[in-house]
Each structure stands twice: as structure tokens, then as C-alpha cells.
Amino acid sequence: MSTVITNPPELQSTFVDSANMPWQPTEFEGIEMKLLYKDDHGRSTILFKMAPGAVVPLHEHTDLEQTYMLEGSLEDDEGKCTANTFVWRPGGNKHIARSPNGAVFISIFNRPNKFMDGAKFFTSDE
Structure with a gap:
């Protein structure tokens, strides 16, 4: 006999079918993303795909x-x-990220990055 647990709607799990989500372009050439999670506090989980030679320009991780x-x-x-x-x-780490041969990765952010050239981070509404 198993116990059935029913959470109220605001506490239920959210399942994301990332395999069937389309890749979305970013403002950076050769970089696409699938936004898996985003909240009002600036946290996000993103699946990224970088083409060979793609570069994420100089940025600071704010958290x-x-x-x-x-x-x-x-x-x-x-x-x-x-x-x-x-x-x-x-937070405070600064770098330029390069993908010489291409890449697929998942990143979890507590707050959006700050780009030195003023570009907005993928999830930034500012």
C-alpha cells in the first residue's frame, strides 16, 4: 500500500519538456538557450548551446x-x-567564456550576470 501525497497547486512540481522546447537565440552570435526556470528574484536555470568559436563577452557573476x-x-x-x-x-568573478569546439551545458544563476559592454543578461528585465 502506498501513500498518495497531494500538494496544493502552488506547491506542486513543474515538469519542463526541454527536449521539445525550441532553441531561442541570444544577442550573442552562436549562442542559443532554453530557459528552463526563471523567478522574480533573478534566479534562473538555462540550457545553453554554443556553436564552435562562440564567445560570451566579458561579464561579472553577480552571485x-x-x-x-x-x-x-x-x-x-x-x-x-x-x-x-x-x-x-x-559572485564577483569576471571572465570571458569561449567555446572553441562548441558546447551544450546547463547553468544555474542566483542573479543575472552584468556584462561590461552594457548588454543585458539573458534573463534580465532591466
């Missing part, structure tokens, strides 16, 4: 950022994140 690499690689001056590896960056 903790976590990335798990599914395919390919993402590089900066501090190192390289390859398939099945994980990297996290504290």
Missing part, C-alpha cells in the same frame, strides 16, 4: 553561478570545463 557541461567545452583564463565536469563561480 553564485553553477555550470554542468553536457557536451563540448567551455574555456576561460582560469581553466577548461569539459563534458561531464562541473564548475562554479562565486
Whole structure:
């Protein structure tokens, strides 16, 4: 005998069929995304796809950022994140991210990034 737990609507799980979501362009050439989660506090979870040679320009992580690499690689001056590896960056970290051979990865942000050229982050409404 199993117990059935019924949460009220505001506490129920939300399932996202990411495989059937279309890739959305970003303002950065060669970078597409699927926005899996976003809330009013600036938190987001995003599946990214970068074409070979694509670059995320100089930006600052305004809070903790976590990335798990599914395919390919993402590089900066501090190192390289390859398939099945994980990297996290504290708030205040600044870097330029490059993907020489292309990449697919999932990133979790506590707040949107701040781009040095004034570009708005993918989830920024400012």
C-alpha cells in the first residue's frame, strides 16, 4: 500500500519538456538557450548551446553561478570545463567564456550576470 501525497497547486512540481522546447537565440552570435526556470528574484536555470568559436563577452557573476557541461567545452583564463565536469563561480568573478569546439551545458544563476559592454543578461528585465 502506498501513500498518495497531494500538494496544493502552488506547491506542486513543474515538469519542463526541454527536449521539445525550441532553441531561442541570444544577442550573442552562436549562442542559443532554453530557459528552463526563471523567478522574480533573478534566479534562473538555462540550457545553453554554443556553436564552435562562440564567445560570451566579458561579464561579472553577480552571485553564485553553477555550470554542468553536457557536451563540448567551455574555456576561460582560469581553466577548461569539459563534458561531464562541473564548475562554479562565486559572485564577483569576471571572465570571458569561449567555446572553441562548441558546447551544450546547463547553468544555474542566483542573479543575472552584468556584462561590461552594457548588454543585458539573458534573463534580465532591466
